[in-house]
Amino acid sequence: MTLLEYAEAYQALMQLMDTPQKYADAYNLVRLKRALEPDAMFFAQKERELMEQYAKRDERGEIVWSGAGRFVFAEPSRAGEYATARRELAEIEPEGEFKRQKLNAPESITPRQLEALLPFADFGGGRK
Numbered sequence: 001m002t003l004l005e006y007a008e009a010y011q012a013l014m015q016l017m018d019t020p021q022k023y024a025d026a027y028n029l030v031r032l033k034r035a036l037e038p039d040a041m042f043f044a045q046k047e048r049e050l051m052e053q054y055a056k057r058d059e060r061g062e063i064v065w066s067g068a069g070r071f072v073f074a075e076p077s078r079a080g081e082y083a084t085a086r087r088e089l090a091e092i093e094p095e096g097e098f099k100r101q102k103l104n105a106p107e108s109i110t111p112r113q114l115e116a117l118l119p120f121a122d123f124g125g126g127r128k
């Protein structure tokens with residue numbers, strides 16, 4: 001699994017964190033969050049450093065954004081260089097084997113969340 005997959009699973013999990021769960025299910029979600037967090041945070045930090053390196057700044061020194069999660073390049077000709085660096089970051093495979101966590105299926109989950117979490121969680125038989 002790659003750093004990007006860790007980050008996407010972490011994001012999906014964070015979206016589920018505010019949904020009421022039975023205690024055992026909530027406990028298992030928190031355990032999975034803690035297992036994913038170091039690699040997801042590492043990815044986020046390094047991705048932010050890349051943005052800092054390539055982004056255009058406004059008069060206050062803040063990154064100029066063109067939309068949700070999209071920044072304006074200081075030098076548009078370097079967009080390919082950024083894309084290559086980000087892809088290399090995203091494709092890093094953390095060392096060690098990740099032990100999939102057993103979870104009960106939540107009452108509701110989006111297909112995107114499910115897809116992101118499937119490599120990290122075994123949902124068993126689902127809800128009855």
